[in-house]
Amino acid sequence: MQAGGRFLGSALLLLIVGGGVATSQSADLMMAVSGQDSLRVGEAAALIGIVGGSLPSQAEPATAVDELRRIGYVLPQKQPAAPITVGEFSFLIIQLLDLPAGMLYSIFPGPRYAVRELVARGVLAAGVHPGATLSGSEALRILGTLSRGGE
Amino acid sequence: MGRSRIVLRALVLLAFGLVTNLSAHGQTAWTFDGGGSVSSEVGPLPGWNTGRVYLVDRLDGNLNLRQKLEALTLDYNLSGFFRFTSEREITGDLSELSAKLNLRGFPGSRGLFRVSLGRIPLTEPSGLVLRQPGDGLSIGASVPAFKAELTAAYLGFLLKNTNNVLLSASDVTALNDPNVVLAPSRAVGLLALTFPELVLRTDLGLWGMYLLGMGGSLPAGRWYAGLSEQGPIWGPLSQRSDLVTGAELAAQLSLLARIVLRAEFPRVAASRAELELLYASGDTPSLSAFMPLTGDTAGVILATPLQNLFRLSLGYSAHPFTNKGFEWLQAIAPFISSRWYFRQSATPAAAVPYDPPGNYYGTELESGLAFRHGTDPEISVSGGFFADAAAAFHWFARASVVLNL
Numbered sequence: 001m002q003a004g005g006r007f008l009g010s011a012l013l014l015l016i017v018g019g020g021v022a023t024s025q026s027a028d029l030m031m032a033v034s035g036q037d038s039l040r041v042g043e044a045a046a047l048i049g050i051v052g053g054s055l056p057s058q059a060e061p062a063t064a065v066d067e068l069r070r071i072g073y074v075l076p077q078k079q080p081a082a083p084i085t086v087g088e089f090s091f092l093i094i095q096l097l098d099l100p101a102g103m104l105y106s107i108f109p110g111p112r113y114a115v116r117e118l119v120a121r122g123v124l125a126a127g128v129h130p131g132a133t134l135s136g137s138e139a140l141r142i143l144g145t146l147s148r149g150g151e
Numbered sequence: 152m153g154r155s156r157i158v159l160r161a162l163v164l165l166a167f168g169l170v171t172n173l174s175a176h177g178q179t180a181w182t183f184d185g186g187g188s189v190s191s192e193v194g195p196l197p198g199w200n201t202g203r204v205y206l207v208d209r210l211d212g213n214l215n216l217r218q219k220l221e222a223l224t225l226d227y228n229l230s231g232f233f234r235f236t237s238e239r240e241i242t243g244d245l246s247e248l249s250a251k252l253n254l255r256g257f258p259g260s261r262g263l264f265r266v267s268l269g270r271i272p273l274t275e276p277s278g279l280v281l282r283q284p285g286d287g288l289s290i291g292a293s294v295p296a297f298k299a300e301l302t303a304a305y306l307g308f309l310l311k312n313t314n315n316v317l318l319s320a321s322d323v324t325a326l327n328d329p330n331v332v333l334a335p336s337r338a339v340g341l342l343a344l345t346f347p348e349l350v351l352r353t354d355l356g357l358w359g360m361y362l363l364g365m366g367g368s369l370p371a372g373r374w375y376a377g378l379s380e381q382g383p384i385w386g387p388l389s390q391r392s393d394l395v396t397g398a399e400l401a402a403q404l405s406l407l408a409r410i411v412l413r414a415e416f417p418r419v420a421a422s423r424a425e426l427e428l429l430y431a432s433g434d435t436p437s438l439s440a441f442m443p444l445t446g447d448t449a450g451v452i453l454a455t456p457l458q459n460l461f462r463l464s465l466g467y468s469a470h471p472f473t474n475k476g477f478e479w480l481q482a483i484a485p486f487i488s489s490r491w492y493f494r495q496s497a498t499p500a501a502a503v504p505y506d507p508p509g510n511y512y513g514t515e516l517e518s519g520l521a522f523r524h525g526t527d528p529e530i531s532v533s534g535g536f537f538a539d540a541a542a543a544f545h546w547f548a549r550a551s552v553v554l555n556l
Contacts, residue, residue: 116526
């Protein structure tokens with residue numbers, strides 16, 4: 001599982017290097033995240049913030065949450081070291097990657113319909129629970145799929 | 152803890168529903184999800200030349216409680232529906248009320264062991280014969296080389312309108328009797344084996360099913376057996392074929408065969424074309440009429456079961472606005488399909504009082520637009536005609552809206 005996660009981390013890193021945003025810090029972050037059983041809020045915020053361009057490539061997990069809140073994004077009311085759920089991760093993706101979303105998400109923006117959006121794009125499997133935690137390798141797989149254009 | 156002990160313990164917990172015991176374990180994680188959908192469908196009233204519009208509204212709801220304990224996942228599912236039609240038919244039932252256990256890493260490190268207990272969805276691998284819920288137990292195991300699933304279920308606790316299994320005149324009589332509430336007393340046993348990517352990345356499925364009549368007036372039993380395979384051919388081309396045979400005990404065989412060829416072109420407006428050949432035997436000297444249980448019909452106007460029929464279908468759909476900026480425009484998919492129908496024997500089609508002079512029933516053409524985008528309502532609008540053997544045109548239009556909440 002961890003070896004697979006590192007592979008995904010490397011694959012995503014290659015995609016991002018192609019876009020010219022990777023630095024040694026962001027590479028370190030992805031490698032660290034790829035081996036984790038539960039992704040943390042700060043790591044998710046830094047990772048998606050870097051991929052989406054809202055944060056500089058040297059952003060740190062400890063400060064990423066506050067930095068994104070300051071810009072105006074809605075983040076989970078949790079400590080940066082707390083595990084993030086699939087729903088919270090999906091909500092961050094829709095916001096920070098500025099993905100167009102459907103009617104129900106527009107009326108009720110939040111984790112529940114963010115998950116439905118990513119399921120509809122084929123990025124998440126149907127039946128996934130918004131309240132479940134996700135591993136670092138799963139998070140990198142999701143971001144990798146989105147980097148390739150979803151579906 | 153040994154894997155066999157984990158399996159035994161999980162089975163005991165599942166059987167007795169000792170949900171609270173699991174929460175004593177430190178690494179147990181509970182999650183909850185629920186949802187539903189509201190759908191409306193309008194189209195021609197099933198039947199030949201009724202000239203009436205048929206409206207169906209449906210509400211579906213589901214609740215799912217999931218408990219994770221290391222490699223073990225337990226799901227508790229509750230789902231049901233209400234359905235209202237413009238003909239004042241009101242039906243509703245539980246679609247699922249079950250506990251499901253999934254154990255990763257058994258058998259073998261890459262295996263998955265599954266048990267489902269309660270009201271569970273029943274379907275065989277082709278999806279052409281049985282597709283409805285039943286009350287029972289399903290046990291399955293999969294490893295990379297194959298997947299096996301054994302299911303036993305009772306159909307007699309379903310409400311009679313939810314049940315698709317109508318095999319005898321007494322079934323139909325019971326369906327129309329206001330004093331009868333439940334479905335006929337039948338049991339079903341199903342064994343399905345799947346071999347993923349067996350040869351040339353082609354999946355192979357084998358299955359057998361036995362339907363047992365448990366009431367005095369019901370036919371004693373009926374069996375089905377099937378073979379399915381699907382896989383890529385070359386480049387954008389893929390194929391699927393199904394062969395199903397079935398019969399009452401000591402009766403003549405019936406046969407259903409289907410071949411589907413698909414071509415997908417993701418870079419050409421995300422287009423997709425499909426050719427399907429379907430054969431379902433009728434009453435002939437060598438074969439008996441095939442008896443499907445799903446309730447699917449051959450076409451919109453020719454609303455006959457898949458029985459005594461040869462159908463050739465061609466379909467094409469595309470997303471022509473893939474590079475036009477607005478993502479919702481990209482979700483619009485025009486489609487067109489055509490179906491040609493022939494019968495196998497001179498017996499008139501079931502449920503349709505249309506008896507053409509030869510074996511050619513007619514041709515149906517349908518075209519429309521489908522829209523599916525994220526959490527937007529799914530919309531489909533289409534229209535077409537059925538040109539019968541005497542070249543008389545029977546026009547139709549239909550539309551559906553589904554909102555997944």
